[in-house]
Amino acid sequence: MKRDIILAGVGGQGLLSIAAVIGHAALSLGLDLRQCEVHGMAQRGGVVQSHIRYADGPLYSDLVREGSADLVLSLEPMEALRYLSFLRPDGALVTNSVPVRNIPDYPDLELLHAEIRRLPRHVLVDAAALAEQAGSLQSTNLALLGAAAPFLGLPEAALEASLDAVFAGKSDRIRETNQRAFRLGVATAPA
Amino acid sequence: MPTRLFLGDEALAQGAIDAGLSCAYAYPGTPSTEITEFVQRSPEAQAGSVRGRWTANEKTALEAALGASYAGKRAMASMKHVGLNVAADPFVNAALAGAHGGLLVNVADDPSMHSSQNEQDSRLYTDLALVPCIEPATQQEAYDAPEYGFSLSERMQIPVLVRLVTRLAHSRAPVSVRERRAENDLSPSSDRERFILLPSNARRSYIRLLEKQKDFAKASEASPFNWLADGADRSLGIIACGIAHNYLLEVSGGRSPHPVVKIGQYPLPLEMIERLVAQCREILVLEEGYPYVESHLRGLLTRTSPILRGRLSGALPRTGELSPQAVASALGLPKSSGFPESSAPRGRPPALCPGCPHADTCRALVDALSAFGDRGRVFSDIGCYTLGAFPPYGAIDTCVEMGASITMAKGAADAGLRPAVALIGDSTFAHSGMTGLLDCVNEESDVTIVIVDNSTVAMTGGQKSAAEGRLVSICQGLGLPAERVRVIEPLPARHAENVAVLRDEIAHRGTSVIIARRECLQTLKRTAGRTSGKGGVE
Secondary structure (H helix, E strand, O other), rough: OOOEEEEEEEOOOOHHHHHHHHHHHHHHHOOOOEEEOOOOHHHHOOEEEEEEEEOOOOOOOOOOOOOOEEEEEEHHHHHOOOOOEEEEEEEEEEEEEEEEOOOOOOOOOOHHHHHHHHHEEEEOHHHHHHHHHHHOOHHHHHHHHHHHHHHOOOOOHHHHHHHHHHOOOHHHHHHHHHHHHHHHHHHOOOO | OOOEEHHHHOOOOOHHHHHOEEEEEEEEOOOHHHHHHHHOOOHHHHHOOOEEEEEOHHHEEEHHHHHHHOOOOEEEEEEEEHHHOOOOOHHHHHHHHHHOOOOEEEEEEHHHOOOOOOOOOOHHHHHHOOOOEEEOHHHHHHHHHHEEEHHHHHHOOOOEEEEEEHHHHOOOEEEEOOOOOOOOOOOOOOHHHHHOOOOHHHHHHHHHHHHHHHHHHHHHHOOOOOOOOOOOOOOOOEEEEEOHHHHHHOOOOOOOOOOOOEEEEEEEOOOHHHHHHHHHHEEEEEEEOOOOOHHHHHHOOOOOOOOOOOOEEEEEEEOOOOHHHHHHHOOOOOOOOOOOOOOOOOOOOOOOOOOHHHHHHHHHHHHHHOOOOOOOOOEEEOOOOHHOOOOOOOOOOEEOOOOOHHHHHHHHOOOOOOEEEEEEEEEHHHHHHHHHHHHHHHHOEEEEEEEEEEOOOOOOOOOOOOOOHHHHHHHHOOOHHHHEEEEOOOHHHHHHHHHHHHHHHHOOOOOOOEEEEOOOOOHHHHOOOOOOOOOOOO
16 A cells, blocks of 8 residues: 655645645554655745655655645645646546635636646536534645545544544644534545 | 654754763854754753853854853853954964863854855854864764864864754754763863964964874764765766765665765764775765865866766755755756746845834834935844845845844045945844944044844844843944934834934944844833743744
8 A cells, every 4th residue: 555645735725734644544554654844935825745755665755746646635726736746547636616816817716726627537626615514624634634534545534543542732622623624525536 | 761852953953962072162153053052041050060151252252152161161152154354363273272171162154045145155264273073964973063073172172163053953854962071170270382373383283183183083983973975886986965865865765776875974084085086986075065075085187087077067056955855856866846936936035023113213214314315235144134135125236144234334434425324233233243333433533333232143043132222322332422422212113203313324524333222022022921822933
């Protein structure tokens, strides 16, 4: 078992929290793990990405090789399309449909959605709406994580346990909101 | 052995703590910042046994570490690659004086310039200072490097450079950790001949340093970070340094078919390399950063055998980070095909946060300067406010290196440029702006210096700024009259009055400082505590 994942988004969207939950779950199952993060200047509202790799055998590279990602998981539709060259031909793209328009030349959203829909394996989900339904827009990232859960090769129970572990320092209310957002995301997944 | 999940930076910090570290000093800089943050958060630092401190700049950090080493303790200074330029003087001369307690200089390079203005390769400094260098390939090696490095440093009385790169510094992996070794006892050196670098002593020190080179080379041949791995296909031999070795294993399914010299310690293990060259007529060098090893092996006579390929020959890109794909291409492996690139994504540069005080200062500065035609220039510096270069601000004309704003403005003013404005952050001012201000004051240079004081080192995540709360008294202490040190509050509501203050001081023929003081929103948010409902965001 091996998964190569590209996480994509915009600085401040909670990408590193998704990475932390997936990484925690993979480690809890005794898998080897590499998780590459972006720090520093790039975080200020700019492009952020993280490479996550886990496997039941040894891993070597911290970076995913082009053309070999099993999954591109994106918090933003334009950012999702930035990493297509990493996605393997049978790989899946799971993305939030809601844009972050912090640049003047943001493309036509309908064209972005149409391009995503043309991919053979894609999930386009309004993670923000799910998060609001769960009780807080701030849990958008975890709703998206739920939508991607079937592609991660990790048991949902392990992901749920890791959700609580990563946010152990938060209030019960926040942890419950996170779990609800995650479950709502899981429920959108194709059967 | 217990296993923990660490960034490369954190693995290095934990490795140092477990190797008996006493003192860690640093100036924050991506991708090195997390080394010292980790030391500061550690139970050992919280209990007061280990000291982890931010310093005014990288030079003071390295000098403090040298002092702790002189006193017999294990010490380290950490910085980003360009920080070693600032600390180059103590670095090169500490090699002559030598270490007493173990002394590590941890430098994190940033190939591809994710968060830097250049991609210089710190390994070149080892040729200048003539010191050994450890280049960990994995998080585990980053953890193991300090124990080995401190021992090497003490045994050979030499500072040891530990070179990280962004992808190791900022990538997590499981790491096996050991029991903590006790700290060294206080045992100050009494070796005046060694530590007083008067020319008569320094000449002897230099001879000693040169004599040590063969010991360093011997250590490299026996190093746990260097090895020669056999391979059946001898049509090609590979030299893989640091994380390039990971990419090689990745694209080779865990074992290269070709013989490989893996390098993680310098000076180069020449005997090991000679054994490889004896087997293989063609050599491929895989290294992150400059073609350092390739250049060394090639020398100046490019026609001599063996055939060398690498970043210098064009087999790999000369600039930017390596990747598994680049290494696979250099090996002639088929490209793994993904989807065609999409033409839809646009550039999304980083930006000042909504409501950032620097944005208000940039807008006020642009308006203030508009009264002087288009002759004025704004010499800026390294920090979040460098983002004032982007639209809609367009507020700055230069950004070169830490502190250069004030001194470049001074030189331009000396040359006749007017208005000459410097825009510098509070932490950068403490790092290396104060000396430039002294130059301006001494010559009454016609320079207007805007210090944007958000009371933190914001770009690297909000570390304590060395001059916090003392900027006015520092400027006055350097000789600036009180009426030429103005303080404004950068807020949209105060725009008109701030523009007026800036215009006054730009019109003034002489040196003046305007401190634009409002706290960073990011640190404000952190100190105010998390409000409810912030669940999913890091």
